[in-house]
Amino acid sequence: MPELIAKTALSDKKPATFAGTTLAEADPGPVASIALFPGQEKALAKALKPMVFPAPNSFTENGGVRLVWTGRDQAFLIGAEPPALDGIAAVTDQSGGWATLTVTGPVAAEALMRLVPLDLRPTFAVGQAARAPLGHMQSVIFRTAADGFTVMVFRSMARTAWHEIEVALRSLAARAALI
Amino acid sequence: MRLTCPLCGPRDRREFYYYGSEDYLQRPGPDAGPEAWDDHLHLRDNIAGEVRDLWYHETGCSQWLIVTRNTVTHEILSTELVADRKKKGVRA
Ligand SMILES: [Zn+2]
Numbered sequence: 001m002p003e004l005i006a007k008t009a010l011s012d013k014k015p016a017t018f019a020g021t022t023l024a025e026a027d028p029g030p031v032a033s034i035a036l037f038p039g040q041e042k043a044l045a046k047a048l049k050p051m052v053f054p055a056p057n058s059f060t061e062n063g064g065v066r067l068v069w070t071g072r073d074q075a076f077l078i079g080a081e082p083p084a085l086d087g088i089a090a091v092t093d094q095s096g097g098w099a100t101l102t103v104t105g106p107v108a109a110e111a112l113m114r115l116v117p118l119d120l121r122p123t124f125a126v127g128q129a130a131r132a133p134l135g136h137m138q139s140v141i142f143r144t145a146a147d148g149f150t151v152m153v154f155r156s157m158a159r160t161a162w163h164e165i166e167v168a169l170r171s172l173a174a175r176a177a178l179i
Numbered sequence: 180m181r182l183t184c185p186l187c188g189p190r191d192r193r194e195f196y197y198y199g200s201e202d203y204l205q206r207p208g209p210d211a212g213p214e215a216w217d218d219h220l221h222l223r224d225n226i227a228g229e230v231r232d233l234w235y236h237e238t239g240c241s242q243w244l245i246v247t248r249n250t251v252t253h254e255i256l257s258t259e260l261v262a263d264r265k266k267k268g269v270r271a
Contacts, residue, residue, distance in 0.1 A: 038266075056186045056187070056240075057186075057187065057188070070240075071186075071240045071241055071242070072186055072240060072242055072260065072262060117190070117191045117193075117194070130187065130239075131187060131236075131238075131239045131240045131241070132187075132190075132194075132238065132239060133193075133194055133238035133239075136238070137238075138237075138238050
C-alpha cells in the first residue's frame with residue numbers, strides 16, 4: 001500500500017500578520033474525542049493520568065498535550081494518541097476533521113470578538129475554552145496565552161474561517177493606520 | 180434575548196435552535212392508540228404565561244435544554260439540560 005501524505009487543511013497558507021497580530025495554521029498532531037460513559041468518571045481520571053479531564057469551558061495541559069472541553073462529558077485530546085479507554089469512554093479519531101488556527105498578538109481578542117459573540121478580553125483567561133459560533137461556524141476556541149488564541153473549526157470551513165479572521169485583522173490594522 | 184446554557188453560560192439566542200414544547204419528551208408507548216400519537220405530534224396548548232420548551236445549543240455545546248420562560252413578560256425563569264433530567268430518572 002502506498003504511503004499517503006497527510007496534509008493540513010491550510011497547508012498552502014503562510015502566516016499572515018496585521019496590526020502586529022499573526023494568523024497562522026497549527027498542526028496539532030493527533031486529535032481524539034473522548035466522550036465519557038455514564039458513571040466512569042473515576043476510571044477515566046485514573047486512565048488519563050497525568051492528564052486531567054477538563055471542567056466545562058476550560059482545558060488542561062501536560063507536556064504540550066492538551067485536553068480541551070468540547071461538550072457535556074466530552075473533551076478533545078490534542079497532541080498525543082489516546083490511552084486505552086475500553087468501557088470507560090467513547091474514543092473517536094478527529095485528526096483529519098478539524099482545522100486549527102492560531103491568532104497571536106495585541107489585537108487577537110479584538111479581531112476574534114468581531115466574529116465570536118463572547119467577551120474574549122482578559123476575563124476569558126488563559127486556560128479557558130468555549131464552544132461558540134465563529135460567524136456561523138461551530139468552533140472550539142481556547143486561550144493559550146495572554147495574547148494568544150487557538151481556534152478549531154470543521155475542516156470543510158477552514159478557508160472561510162481563515163478569510164473571516166484575516167478580514168477582521170485587516171480592518172483593525174486599517175483603522176489603526178488612520179489614527 | 181439571552182439564554183443561560185447550564186454548561187456554556189449566558190449566550191445570545193441566535194446560538195440556539197428552537198424546537199417546541201417539552202411535550203415532545205413525553206413520547207407515548209408503542210402500543211398507545213392513534214389518539215395518543217395524534218396528541219403527541221400535533222396538539223399543543225397556546226399559553227399566555229409560563230411555557231417549557233426545548234432549545235438546542237446548536238453553535239455551542241450541542242446540548243438540548245428545557246427553557247422555562249414567560250411569554251407575557253419575556254422573563255427566562257430557568258434553563259436545564261435534558262440529559263440531567265434523564266439522569267434524575269424522569270421518564271423522557
Ligand atoms: Zn451550551
